[in-house]
Amino acid sequence: MMKPEERLAVAIARLILDPKAPPARHVAVGAASPIPAAACFLVQKLGYPIRLSLLSRRTGNPFTEGTRELFDLTGQGRIDLFFLGGGQIDGQANLNLVGTGDWPGMGVRFPGSFGSAFMYMMVPRVILFREEHSPRVFVPKVDNISAPGVSPPGVFRRGHAQALVTGKCVFRFHPDRARFSLESLHPGETVESIRAATGFDFDVEGNIPTTPDATEQELALLRGPVCDEMLETYPEFCARVFNRKAAA
């Protein structure tokens, strides 16, 4: 039986390998992103040579100058892909990580923008990921913009969101028209159920396929070597999803 997290990891892995997207040679993954990390490790274990830098890794941390090094690398264009989420995400792919209501989040205060205002504009592609698919997260317009989905001409920007992966579906983002379109539906979802759970308007072109199941090979890799790599950094996730505990 495939877990929802495994389906999401596989969906993200396929987006990483999308031949139409800019190449992913070096991917950085943050502390709060076990599913994107699983997707990256899966791509690696499938034999694709990507360099994966886990920011929160305790042993063998890839950086010897901390996050400063991550942002300097990104500034130079040496990080190809990053993952971002948000407390609110709108139909133009604007992200709000600061909070709802008046500045600085007098409604519900979120932790803060982290590096999003920089990373979103400086990596050639970003995959947006948010498991909770509800009208309070996917809003018509974010209350505060931590990082803008698109920029006017003349503003230096290397890339945009490639896609938004949620607990219910995958959206593709089109920076030329600043809109999402529905790419695939997770099992049990319909265009109508996605409309009902999404505060922003999006495009539906033709028949929308179901997000594919993981193959036997992908599942075996996730539960074996991918989990081995993730145990130290994401112990809670590995225990919950793969039923594996790190040795004490």
Added chain:
Amino acid sequence: MTPISLEAMAAMVPDGALLALPPDNSLPSVALAKALIRRGARNLRLLGVPVAGFATDILIGAGCVAEVETSAVSLGEAGFAPRFTAAVKAGQIRMRDATCPAIHTMLQASEKGVPFMPLRGLLGSDILKHRPDWKVIPNPFAENGEDPIVLLPAKQPDFAMFHAVMADSKGNVWLGRKRECATIAHASKRTLVTVERVVEGDFLMDERLAPGAISATYVDAVAVAERGAHPVALLDEYGADPAYVSEYARMAKTEEGFAQWLDREVFTPKAMAAE
């Protein structure tokens, strides 16, 4: 350099000072934060480099903080930082939201002794809109068009404070690969470092230790605080204590619960001895 006591170190920090702290994955001195609470510090301004965590939340809860400048405040896996969230809502602290590389860049400008440094990105973000101290100019080197770019002022904290593994007889401190703490030390007027232990010798004479050391040039005081990063991990010395952070997150949801936690973990002599 002769180590001083933790309480003497806390006494060096005057009310109203601007303190730069590393995040929970890069050696904050939780022991010094607790000592500042015991000293009854007030109106501190905290700079989370580039984000803030456990130490910041307890300082806010204890009423030591007037202003926080950082890119996020969170307890990681344990969720939102409860005292920070409550203080923002109640208007008890002034929050100056930044974004991670901007904090690093403002310190790097200070490190170089230049008045500002440019940074890409940020244009179109409300973070920039709410920072009148950040300016946008056309890139003076652009060949075509305006190419707007953000300029950030140099930021010089009054104190850098962090927890290292060890200090030597010369007052150099060693913190392995967490060399981003060096930038904070270079940029700050003074640097206070708590350590697990003090050892004989000179790290700078050892080719293997020197790259992970911060020279005594930058270090103003060292205090021994065993397990001084706890509940945060310290390199390969000890791991994080997620159960301790979860319990804190639970108790600190209310002001009463936080006061109980503070009594037990910061003010009782048992807790002081255990640090």
